[in-house]
Amino acid sequence: MIRAIYPGSFDPVTYGHLDIMKRAAALVDELIVGVLNNNAKTPLFSAEERVRMLKDAMKDIENVKVLPFEGLLIDFAKQMDACMVIRGLRAITDFENELKMAQTNHKLSPKVETVFLTTSLEHAYLSSTVVKEVACFGGDISQFVPKSVEKMIQEKMMEKESVHQ
Numbered sequence: 361m362i363r364a365i366y367p368g369s370f371d372p373v374t375y376g377h378l379d380i381m382k383r384a385a386a387l388v389d390e391l392i393v394g395v396l397n398n399n400a401k402t403p404l405f406s407a408e409e410r411v412r413m414l415k416d417a418m419k420d421i422e423n424v425k426v427l428p429f430e431g432l433l434i435d436f437a438k439q440m441d442a443c444m445v446i447r448g449l450r451a452i453t454d455f456e457n458e459l460k461m462a463q464t465n466h467k468l469s470p471k472v473e474t475v476f477l478t479t480s481l482e483h484a485y486l487s488s489t490v491v492k493e494v495a496c497f498g499g500d501i502s503q504f505v506p507k508s509v510e511k512m513i514q515e516k517m518m519e520k521e522s523v524h525q
């Protein structure tokens with residue numbers, strides 16, 4: 361039984377993440393999407409909101425679970441009895457940080473392997489940061505995120521606007 365973790369901030373989830381998730385789910389018995397709940401970061405969406413958007417986006421894939429986690433990824437992997445961490449690699453710019461993370465995690469727990477999937481070409485430029493920036497200036501994000509996520513982003517932007525008025 362191969363159980364893998366696909367961890368991330370997913371603030372918000374994009375078509376790039378969903379592509380990696382679907383391809384990873386086809387390779388393993390169970391894929392746990394781990395949503396980082398980090399108080400030090402100030403995400404646009406709470407961990408609960410991000411879990412909700414991911415559950416909705418992945419509802420048709422049977423072997424995928426979405427759970428929040430805090431603290432070290434490797435502790436979460438051990439807690440879930442997972443032997444693999446999946447990460448997506450977009451470009452060479454991702455590589456340095458991903459290599460550092462994978463090697464640190466391997467030092468902390470040699471039993472957990474990090475496996476990289478290369479992002480599909482059509483999503484190579486995409487990031488949550490870019491989606492937030494385009495949305496913030498009223499741009500069209502429909503080609504970057506699913507409809508349900510687009511709606512959540514628009515609602516969040518309106519909420520923020522009403523707070524600043």
Ligand code: PNS
Binds near residue numbers: 367396431432433465
């Ligand atoms: O989507 P992101 O922000 O690139 O995901 C980064 C994530 C959540 C995978 C990473 O920050 C993480 O694993 N955080 C948990 C803390 C941890 O385990 N740090 C040690 C590894 S360097």
